[in-house]
Amino acid sequence: xxxxxxxxHMVDPSPWPLTGAAAALLMTSGLAMWFxxxxxxxxxxxxxxxxxxxxxxxxxxxxxxxxxxxxTPPVQKGLRYGMILFITSEVFFFIxxxxxxxxxxxxxxxxxxxxxxxxxxxxxxxxxxxxLNTAVLLASGVTVTWAHHGLMETNRSQTIQALTLTIxxxxxxxxxxxxEYYEAPFTIADSVYGSxxxxxxxxxxxxxxIGSTFLIVCLLRQIKFHFxxxxxxGFEAAxxxxxxxxxxxxxxxxxxxxxxx
Amino acid sequence: MLRNLLxxxxxxxxxxxxxxxxxxxxxxxxxxxxxxxxxxxxxxxKGGLADxxxxxxxxxxxxxxTCYAVYELFVAAMPKxxx
Numbered sequence: 001x002x003x004x005x006x007x008x009h010m011v012d013p014s015p016w017p018l019t020g021a022a023a024a025l026l027m028t029s030g031l032a033m034w035f036x037x038x039x040x041x042x043x044x045x046x047x048x049x050x051x052x053x054x055x056x057x058x059x060x061x062x063x064x065x066x067x068x069x070x071x072t073p074p075v076q077k078g079l080r081y082g083m084i085l086f087i088t089s090e091v092f093f094f095i096x097x098x099x100x101x102x103x104x105x106x107x108x109x110x111x112x113x114x115x116x117x118x119x120x121x122x123x124x125x126x127x128x129x130x131x132l133n134t135a136v137l138l139a140s141g142v143t144v145t146w147a148h149h150g151l152m153e154t155n156r157s158q159t160i161q162a163l164t165l166t167i168x169x170x171x172x173x174x175x176x177x178x179x180e181y182y183e184a185p186f187t188i189a190d191s192v193y194g195s196x197x198x199x200x201x202x203x204x205x206x207x208x209x210i211g212s213t214f215l216i217v218c219l220l221r222q223i224k225f226h227f228x229x230x231x232x233x234g235f236e237a238a239x240x241x242x243x244x245x246x247x248x249x250x251x252x253x254x255x256x257x258x259x260x261x
Numbered sequence: 262m263l264r265n266l267l268x269x270x271x272x273x274x275x276x277x278x279x280x281x282x283x284x285x286x287x288x289x290x291x292x293x294x295x296x297x298x299x300x301x302x303x304x305x306x307k308g309g310l311a312d313x314x315x316x317x318x319x320x321x322x323x324x325x326x327t328c329y330a331v332y333e334l335f336v337a338a339m340p341k342x343x344x
Contacts (some may be wrong), residue, residue: 012304014303023323030330033324
């Protein structure tokens with residue numbers, strides 16, 4: 001049996017990059033089929049393959065790290081760089097939508113009545129549910145930090161409790177936002193106000209759901225004893241992502257909900 | 262029989278008192294043994310039978326889906342002429 005004489009991880013050949021790429025092809029062409037030919041088959045198939053790929057690919061990473069010991073310090077350093085670069089790319093993704101919002105709101109066109117919010121739009125009161133949402137996400141930032149400290153101090157029950165609380169707060173935010181979307185007096189079709197509001201907050205909401213899912217996976221792994229007090233990068237990555245989601249919300253709240261009303 | 266009844270009472274009391282704190286056993290060492298076995302299997306199949314089934318399902322959907330997408334793209338690229 002050959003042994004490696006270096007600390008890096010030479011991965012086994014894997015089918016998931018191929019299935020992931022196929023999922024991307026099916027989702028994009030599926031979107032076109034849905035828009036123009038009223039068929040959702042390709043899109044649904046693409047989404048299904050994407051979910052299967054994500055589940056198996058990340059399951060394999062857990063196996064490689066926790067069960068096979070491949071995540072040595074240099075490998076973990078690479079994973080850290082990777083997560084930081086990914087979050088940075090997401091920051092730029094959101095910058096685009098903020099740019100669009102400020103472009104339209106700093107110089108409102110005559111078609112909007114020369115005003116922001118445009119004539120006819122009743123914006124949501126920033127001191128009602130949006131303020132509650134801000135408190136909920138800020139609190140979840142505290143609880144995820146509490147969970148991290150519990151993890152580092154080998155306090156199993158506190159880690160589980162704090163992580164569960166973080167997830168519940170995340171789900172509460174999602175529920176509140178869903179209700180707000182349903183009750184809003186304006187729609188995505190209501191001029192550029194509606195577009196910028198729902199696209200920016202909508203993508204944020206999607207990221208809250210993604211972040212909550214990541215945290216749920218971490219909770220399950222914590223219950224199953226995967227994490228140690230010194231090695232728990234999966235959890236740290238989830239916490240970083242969660243803080244990013246929180247910060248994006250703060251910018252959304254100040255810009256769109258508060259200044260934009 | 263009375264002793265058995267007493268035993269049952271003890272067991273049920275013990276069960277109730279620990280039921281609120283369900284203990285999950287640490288199975289990581291078993292998993293480490295399974296996934297470090299020198300059997301030449303790649304990590305995506307090393308977990309057992311379920312891995313293979315899930316892989317084959319995913320790959321079947323992928324192959325079918327890719328062929329179907331290419332077919333639909335061809336059809337879309339050649340619109341039928343309406344007489």
